[in-house]
Amino acid sequence: MEKETKVGMNRTGMQMAPIQGPSQVEYAQTRPPHPVEGNEEAIALLRASYIETAPRVGSVPVPATGKGIAETAVGKLTGKNPEVLFDKLGERAAYERSGVRLYQAMIGRVEVMAFAEQTALLADLIHIRDEEYEHFTMLSEIVAQLGGDPTAQTPCADISAVSSLGMIQVLTDPRTTLAQCLQALLSVELTDNACWELLIELAQEAGHEDLVPQFQKALAAEQEHETMIKQWLRKAVMEEAT
Numbered sequence: 001m002e003k004e005t006k007v008g009m010n011r012t013g014m015q016m017a018p019i020q021g022p023s024q025v026e027y028a029q030t031r032p033p034h035p036v037e038g039n040e041e042a043i044a045l046l047r048a049s050y051i052e053t054a055p056r057v058g059s060v061p062v063p064a065t066g067k068g069i070a071e072t073a074v075g076k077l078t079g080k081n082p083e084v085l086f087d088k089l090g091e092r093a094a095y096e097r098s099g100v101r102l103y104q105a106m107i108g109r110v111e112v113m114a115f116a117e118q119t120a121l122l123a124d125l126i127h128i129r130d131e132e133y134e135h136f137t138m139l140s141e142i143v144a145q146l147g148g149d150p151t152a153q154t155p156c157a158d159i160s161a162v163s164s165l166g167m168i169q170v171l172t173d174p175r176t177t178l179a180q181c182l183q184a185l186l187s188v189e190l191t192d193n194a195c196w197e198l199l200i201e202l203a204q205e206a207g208h209e210d211l212v213p214q215f216q217k218a219l220a221a222e223q224e225h226e227t228m229i230k231q232w233l234r235k236a237v238m239e240e241a242t
């Protein structure tokens with residue numbers, strides 16, 4: 001792989017300005033933010049007042065409409081609080097769908113690079129992207145079977161999309177290196193793994209044992225993704241370092 005980590009004129013460190021540096025520290029010490037009423041406690045108190053009164057981010061949609069369909073849905077949904085399972089199914093579907101986009105961005109990036117292992121890396125990326133897509137369609141079908149609307153965005157789906165905004169930025173920034181993108185993808189895969197584990201537990205708890213084999217298959221695929229990305233990241237970083 002090509003060496004992408006460059007040494008250059010980086011002026012962000014204070015040591016670049018030995019005279020002005022200490023004056024910057026002195027300035028920060030003598031002029032704390034909001035000198036009249038600002039301190040950590042006041043910030044925490046203000047945030048607490050918002051937390052106490054804020055509504056939640058969205059809601060879990062009621063399964064379909066109409067009495068008949070609703071009854072069917074209720075019959076299919078077991079467990080005390082089925083909305084939790086619905087919320088998490090929605091989150092997983094959204095995350096897997098985003099995963100497809102992320103891997104597609106990575107594939108596009110690798111396609112325009114020239115290095116010895118390009119074909120092998122592309123094959124792994126395409127394999128992972130296709131499995132993320134399979135997971136998304138599987139989850140969408142399960143939501144529909146349970147009487148839900150797979151096109152609805154659940155609260156956890158919303159929040160997981162917000163959490164992964166940084167990954168999208170890293171993958172689509174033309175300046176980022178292969179190793180930096182692989183690092184972002186490793187975060188995605190680690191989250192994928194942990195979330196499938198949780199979803200399996202949740203399905204069991206909710207009495208949906210029938211869903212567990214499919215979820216375990218997905219978890220096995222995610223474990224392979226994690227291994228693949230970790231190996232590629234290691235290779236990229238070690239090659240740059242040696």
Ligand SMILES: [Fe+2]
Nearest residue numbers: 189192222225
């Ligand atoms: Fe994955």
